[in-house]
Amino acid sequence: MGANPSPFATLLVFLAFLAVAAAAGAEPPFVGVNIGTDVSNLLPPADLAAFIKAQQIKHVRLYDADPAILSALAGAGVSVAVGVPNNQLLALGSSPATAAAWVARHVLPFHPDTPISAVAVGDEVPNALPSALPLLLQALRSISSALSAANLSSIPVSTPLPFAVILDPFPPSQAYFNQSLANAFLLPLLRFLTDTAAPLMLNLYPYYAFMQGHGAVPLDNALFKPLPPALEEVDPNTLLHYTNVLDAMVDAAYVAMRNLNVTTVPVLITETGWPANGSRRDEPYATRELASTYNSNLIRHVLDRDGTPLRPEATPSVYIYELFDEDLRPGPASEASWGLFHGNGTPAYLLRVAGTGGLLASDTTNRTYCVAAEVTDRRALQAALDWACGPGRANCSEIQPGQSCYAPNNLRSHASYAFDSYYQKEGKAAGSCYFQGVAMVTTTDPSHGDCIFPGSKQMNVTVAGMSAIQTSKAGSGSTFRLRLRTGIAHDQMIPMILNILVASILSWSIWC
Numbered sequence: 148m149g150a151n152p153s154p155f156a157t158l159l160v161f162l163a164f165l166a167v168a169a170a171a172g173a174e175p176p177f178v179g180v181n182i183g184t185d186v187s188n189l190l191p192p193a194d195l196a197a198f199i200k201a202q203q204i205k206h207v208r209l210y211d212a213d214p215a216i217l218s219a220l221a222g223a224g225v226s227v228a229v230g231v232p233n234n235q236l237l238a239l240g241s242s243p244a245t246a247a248a249w250v251a252r253h254v255l256p257f258h259p260d261t262p263i264s265a266v267a268v269g270d271e272v273p274n275a276l277p278s279a280l281p282l283l284l285q286a287l288r289s290i291s292s293a294l295s296a297a298n299l300s301s302i303p304v305s306t307p308l309p310f311a312v313i314l315d316p317f318p319p320s321q322a323y324f325n326q327s328l329a330n331a332f333l334l335p336l337l338r339f340l341t342d343t344a345a346p347l348m349l350n351l352y353p354y355y356a357f358m359q360g361h362g363a364v365p366l367d368n369a370l371f372k373p374l375p376p377a378l379e380e381v382d383p384n385t386l387l388h389y390t391n392v393l394d395a396m397v398d399a400a401y402v403a404m405r406n407l408n409v410t411t412v413p414v415l416i417t418e419t420g421w422p423a424n425g426s427r428r429d430e431p432y433a434t435r436e437l438a439s440t441y442n443s444n445l446i447r448h449v450l451d452r453d454g455t456p457l458r459p460e461a462t463p464s465v466y467i468y469e470l471f472d473e474d475l476r477p478g479p480a481s482e483a484s485w486g487l488f489h490g491n492g493t494p495a496y497l498l499r500v501a502g503t504g505g506l507l508a509s510d511t512t513n514r515t516y517c518v519a520a521e522v523t524d525r526r527a528l529q530a531a532l533d534w535a536c537g538p539g540r541a542n543c544s545e546i547q548p549g550q551s552c553y554a555p556n557n558l559r560s561h562a563s564y565a566f567d568s569y570y571q572k573e574g575k576a577a578g579s580c581y582f583q584g585v586a587m588v589t590t591t592d593p594s595h596g597d598c599i600f601p602g603s604k605q606m607n608v609t610v611a612g613m614s615a616i617q618t619s620k621a622g623s624g625s626t627f628r629l630r631l632r633t634g635i636a637h638d639q640m641i642p643m644i645l646n647i648l649v650a651s652i653l654s655w656s657i658w659c
Contacts, residue, residue, distance in 0.1 A: 446467075
């Protein structure tokens with residue numbers, strides 16, 4: 148147990164809390180989405196803007212400042228955090244004139260019709276491109292100065308950092324920044340963020356904390372699901388209870404900043420999410436069900452403004468990684484499956500976010516489909532398919548050879564499409580998904596690839612339009628966006644969380 152803090156120390160901490168609340172609480176926290184463009188059939192900019200608007204998404208982050216997308220979002224009421232790719236840091240950090248030209252080209256023509264909410268300079272530079280660190284801070288300053296010269300000093304400038312810059316993050320009360328970065332880079336960065344009222348941008352992934360914890364991190368704790376009191380994570384120094392891993396990560400960042408005498412910089416979570424698919428052997432927890440649970444609970448957690456145990460008055464805003472599956476990304480199988488939607492605009496999985504103010508029209512809580520049951524008699528299933536496409540007048544044209552839902556060419560897949568067509572045609576009436584017991588109702592969208600089931604909500608975009616252009620990243624000549632979500636900090640979670648769990652169990656036994 149740590150020593151009880153003095154009244155003076157408690158007052159200082161309380162005043163620091165108020166300062167952070169003033170800095171971070173000017174606007175309510177939001178949930179936005181990242182838009183990666185490593186998608187084989189990325190929506191054309193106009194259709195992408197219509198899709199974002201239809202989904203009632205109000206905040207997006209682009210990894211570059213794509214002019215076509217920014218133009219298409221004009222007047223859509225969507226705030227955009229634009230990015231500077233790592234391959235541009237050398238030029239921007241070496242020449243204030245180049246930074247001014249970048250602002251003149253990528254911000255001034257679009258703002259305020261397309262509100263630019265922030266500029267994210269580089270991405271995980273300490274891991275992805277450490278040789279650029281000496282120029283990163285100068286690039287931040289030059290872009291900030293160029294924005295100020297254009298009377299846009301209200302647009303914050305920061306850089307997304309990996310969680311690996313924080314060491315000993317659990318328990319949060321003893322977290323600190325990597326000493327090799329603290330004095331030379333992080334402290335000057337935090338002073339810059341303080342002077343410009345900009346946030347500390349962090350990419351935080353409880354998924355990797357759980358995967359690398361080898362059982363030390365409870366799955367429910369990573370998913371924002373309640374735990375029995377005896378299993379809650381308790382910081383032995385503060386006795387604060389952590390009901391989810393993300394809050395513990397955020398508080399570790401606040402403590403690390405406080406150790407450098409920085410207490411007024413808020414945290415902005417520029418990436419967080421959970422993959423919906425992966426290698427069954429190496430990534431067994433990359434599933435649609437768990438991705439839905441994590442992102443649904445994340446959205447509710449942020450919009451409920453619960454804050455964190457250390458800073459209950461300051462709820463960080465987040466950008467979910469990501470809007471679309473990026474099927475062109477190399478690496479583990481999960482790399483292509485972080486999206487809320489497939490590239491064709493159909494939901495990747497069910498989101499349960501009803502009652503959160505309309506965010507994400509992909510909330511399919513009340514959407515149901517009719518598909519073939521898991522175990523059925525083949526002859527009965529064939530008879531039901533024949534009836535649905537015949538007397539039942541279901542639209543079975545899409546399961547004919549050469550059409551979008553012909554593959555996979557098997558009885559169960561074709562029957563599922565026909566059953567759903569009939570079910571939707573009948574208005575989901577009672578008994579319309581029976582088919583002599585070989586069908587069942589599901590809330591999981593059975594659409595796959597280019598095959599869109601009748602029950603999937605159709606957006607005002609066409610498949611032909613989707614394939615009409617190349618990705619914006621290819622058009623802009625940007626380099627591949629390296630994503631380094633693993634790091635030292637995640638490896639250090641294991642012994643720290645074990646200590647927390649032991650302290651929690653001891654505390655629980657004492658009080659019981």
